[in-house]
Amino acid sequence: MREHDIDYQKPDGNPDLQGIDRRCFMKMGTILAGGLGAFGSLIGCTDSKQRIRLPGRLEKDGTVVVRAGCPAHNCGGRCVLKLFLREGEIVRIETDDRPTDEISDPQLRACIRGRAYRRRQYHPDRLKYPMKRTGKRGEGKFERISWDEALDLLAHELKRVKAKYGNSAILVPYGTGSYNQTNGRQTAARLINLFGGSLGFYNSYSWACISRATPYVYGTSVTGNQRQDWVNSKYIIMWGWNPAEMRDGTNSEYYIKKARQNGAKVICIDPRMSMSATSLADEWIPIRPGTDTALMSAMAFVIISEGLHDKEFISRCCIGFDKSQMPEGLENEESYTDYIFGTHDGQPKTPEWAEAITGIPQQTIIRIAREYGSIKPAMLYQGYGMQRRAYGEQPVLGGCVLAAITGNVGVSGGWASGIALQADDGGPFWNIFPVGRNPVRASIPVFLWTEAILRGKEMGAREGVRGVDKLDNNLKLIWCVASNILINQHADTNRSAEILRDESLVEFICVQDQFMTPSARFADLVLPACTQFEVWGIEDGWKYGDEVIMMPKVLEPAYESKSDYQIAADLAERLGLRDEYTLGRNEYEWIEWSVRYYRNTRFPDIPDLETLHELNRGVYTNPVTEPKIAFRDFRADPGKHPLNTPSGKIELFSKTLFDMRQPDTIPPVPKYIQEWESPFGEESKQYPLQALGHHYMSRVHSTHDGIDWLEEAFPQRLFMNPIDAQARGIRDGEQVLIYNDRGKISIPCRITNKIMPGVVNIPQGAWWEPDKDGIDRRGNVNVLTSHRWTPLAFGNAQHTIMVEVKSHK
Helix, strand or coil: CCCCCCCCCCCCCCCCCCCCCHHHHHHHCCCCHHHCCCCCCCEEEECCCCEEEECCEECCCCCEEEEEECCCCCCCCCCEEEEEEECCEEEEEEECCCCCCCCCCCCCCCCHHHHCCHHHHCCCCECCCCEEECCCCCCCCEEECCHHHHHHHHHHHHHHHHHHCCHHHEECCCCCCCCCCCCCHHHHHHHHHHCCCCCEEECCCCCHHHHHHHHHHHCCCCCECCHHHHHHCCEEEEECCCHHHHCCCCCHHHHHHHHHHCCCEEEEECCECCHHHHHHCCEEECCCCCCHHHHHHHHHHHHHHCCCCCHHHHHHHEECCCHHHCCCCCCCCCCHHHHHCCCCCCCCCCHHHHHHHHCCCHHHHHHHHHHHHHCCCEEEEECCHHHCCCCCHHHHHHHHHHHHHCCCCCCCCCCCCCCCCECCCCCCCCCCCCCCCCCCCCEEEHHHHHHHHHHHHHCEHHHCCECCCECCCCCCEEEEECCCCCCCCCCCHHHHHHHHHCCCCCCEEEEEECECCCCHHHCCEEEEECCHHHCCEEEEEECEEEEEEEECCCCCCCCCCECHHHHHHHHHHHCCCHHHHHCCCCHHHHHHHHHHHHHCCCCCCCCCHHHHHHHCCCEEECCCCCCCCCCHHHHHCCCCCCCCCCCCCEECCCHHHHCCCCCCCCCCCCCCCCCCCCCCCHHHHCCCEEEECCCCCCCECCECCCCHHHHHHCCCCEEECHHHHHHHCCCCCCEEEEEECCEEEEEEEEECCCECCCEEECCCCCCCCECCCCCECCCCHHHCCCCCECCCCCCECCCCCEEEEEECC
């Protein structure tokens, strides 16, 4: 591990270190990073505005123990780390060891990514100083420059593009690399909004279809009970859901285990035998990707045919179930049961019909339909992978409708499905750092930013543009903060690279990160950002949870790196906006402000920041002893507590969707629609295998790629069923070429029965490394993905991929 030299001089905007009694820090012959240590549990450092008390317990061997939040990289969890520091360096990482209640307030225990974070923190490839491009875009040729030159250049380019094109030609793209308030995209967004704004965007790469579709059924995204209620469920379907690997809220897998201990049966429906299927489920049911709505429809056929649906609940709380419940004037249109029994299209959605599509035996379909329809209460939890596909809105709607017709809505142990933000307040905020209002009215779907580069002035409502009839600009400047979206994580990587190489399209690109990512290689200016251990921060839970997690500054910024907030503040100085941007606050004071914000909203009894650090628990929690149940009041009295839908009820048939008049792609009832790349389509003759790109245990999207400990445990490789391997003469461990019309990947192959025949899996997030022939040698699945978007949410469909595989000697 490399030594860190810590300067006594005050960094601009940081707490003053000059007033510290240095003898406290020098006990072991060096400064303990961030002011940790010395005689007792806490020492103080002062500046002109406040006394800052920093956490830390001194052990007998001179080690300082600090509890802090795991760096927030959007892994799906928010956990507590126990950091052991010696001579200003993290020497060991453990996790939450608080004595807690196992249901109301369990420990927030970190996974291998958090526990291995030293290997990222001290990685030799950390960006060390600002750099300016010297070669062609994408070549990765840069020269070192000073911070003054770098910030002057970025300020100049922002002013130039604003003057020549207007603010709508600027984009601060989607980025989820940091969520600790003072590090992350939000710091840049605040400044750009003060500067006059930028092209806005809505939705996300993660939740585009599920967040858009859920309210068409329920009128809200708050459709989930608090997780402490999961232990009351008796039947749980994990539908494409893998919390053991991607978390989806720290402790989600733990609550499933507790439910199982209480007698719940758990089944996992997934093309892969995931870590969740292996560790949490009683049964794995492999399903052909993209056919989830066919299975849901066949389950509904069984449930309704055998009278297992909740007739009383449907009658009181739903519309659109059958002809008698249709909206006024639409009595002759296709109701939900009309679709299920084939009244209009002539095809009943029987288990036999679904078997041919899904690959699941009809007897299995009948059995799980009966179980879900008769074992009460039951929970159908939808994962997010199946909605990142062509027509990804349909399985979201289908899951919501199944939950409704079985009466599993508004009851303890049940689950309304959909995006399922937690009752009754929607759950954690994630980002509370105030970005302000964007003066630019126009916004686009987040996935369509490459379209805005190529043909922004042509884009209108047909491409999901909001706020204006048409865009008035093509994108000309990108300031990319805490994001690898420009190259690595966007669809069709080779296409993205071709677009960004053309300097006549985007005229200036700045990337702000901790490493030279594939996106950074295409920048004109690269700025080194510090890690979350090197700046004051704070975070709350991920989707679920009732906690606030401390993120104290425990190390000084490495090399010449700065926090995202400090970079924006220094840039604001050059734009004449420093006072408006900072409001006179440094990073620590913004975290004090954040605590006050939490106190005024979800956590009225939270102590002040100094007290929180004194406790050195790493987290403040609100134990949940009586979990909230979504739609409980609505179920009891739908007239008194109507939903925010046009009818005030659960809409199994959506008149809003019907009025869009796009029945083939946006039907008013959930339907199975064959994907545009499918094993049943013409393209399967050339590319017969469906490909997935699941979230891998060794990475958080693309963060952590190349970290040696994680790489050793979970190497990048293609997963393939023995039947498909044998047909191609491929052996386990062999180098293989995975390809389609969009690109080629060459990585080793792992032959396993844990993936169904006809499907291969390339874990997403590997950093794109093309060789001289353009073949990616690292295994970035987005080399193969399509930039085509879904019809309703305009969301990414990056899991809809057809490929072929062959040996690659």
